[in-house]
Amino acid sequence: MKKPATPGEYKRLPNHLLKPDGTIHRYTEPLHVAAEMDELFNWIQDSLPHRHLAIVSAVAHYNFVRIHPFDDGNGRGARILMNLMLIKNHYAPAIIKMEQRRAYLETLALADEGNLGPFAELVARSLLGTQQMILQDINENKK
Numbered sequence: 001m002k003k004p005a006t007p008g009e010y011k012r013l014p015n016h017l018l019k020p021d022g023t024i025h026r027y028t029e030p031l032h033v034a035a036e037m038d039e040l041f042n043w044i045q046d047s048l049p050h051r052h053l054a055i056v057s058a059v060a061h062y063n064f065v066r067i068h069p070f071d072d073g074n075g076r077g078a079r080i081l082m083n084l085m086l087i088k089n090h091y092a093p094a095i096i097k098m099e100q101r102r103a104y105l106e107t108l109a110l111a112d113e114g115n116l117g118p119f120a121e122l123v124a125r126s127l128l129g130t131q132q133m134i135l136q137d138i139n140e141n142k143k
Contacts, residue, residue, distance in 0.1 A: 005071040010034060015068055025112075027068035036067045044085070057085040057094070058123035062111045086127065092134055094127040 006012060010033045017025040028036050040063050047056045064078035083093035096104055100122065107119035 007072075010037070010069050011071050013071075015071060027066070033067060033069045036063075037069055040064065040067065053086065053089050053091060054094075054124045054127055055120055057082040058120040059116060060085065061123065062108065062116060062119055065108060066112070082123065092127065092130040094123050095130045095133075096122070096126045097129075100126065 011030050019025055044060050061078045061082040064081055068074045107122045111119045
């Protein structure tokens with residue numbers, strides 16, 4: 001269904017997704033978005049001192065996508081949130097490459113079923129991959 005987007009504002013209408021198998025993937029209803037986003041940001045603040053940043057940023061990313069607070073750009077917003085958390089804390093960004101799209105979507109689906117481990121691992125491997133690319137560039141520029 002086409003509907004007008006409201007940039008910078010939480011969604012006003014549901015934005016559920018019709019999956020290829022014909023089932024509907026349901027996101028948070030508009031009425032509950034503000035409260036769930038507040039809960040997510042409070043969880044991030046509470047978790048940062050006690051958990052590894054790679055895990056907190058991955059779980060934050062997943063929950064942002066799970067809530068789907070905006071009409072458009074939720075995946076990009078989730079990746080930006082994750083990478084801002086990493087960069088702010090002196091980590092490289094976790095670049096999830098296009099070749100990883102299928103694994104990205106599959107691990108998000110597993111997270112929807114309650115298994116966040118594979119998604120957190122994908123994020124950690126992406127973070128490691130970014131760091132390896134940086135080191136490779138440094139070594140090539142030394143020559």
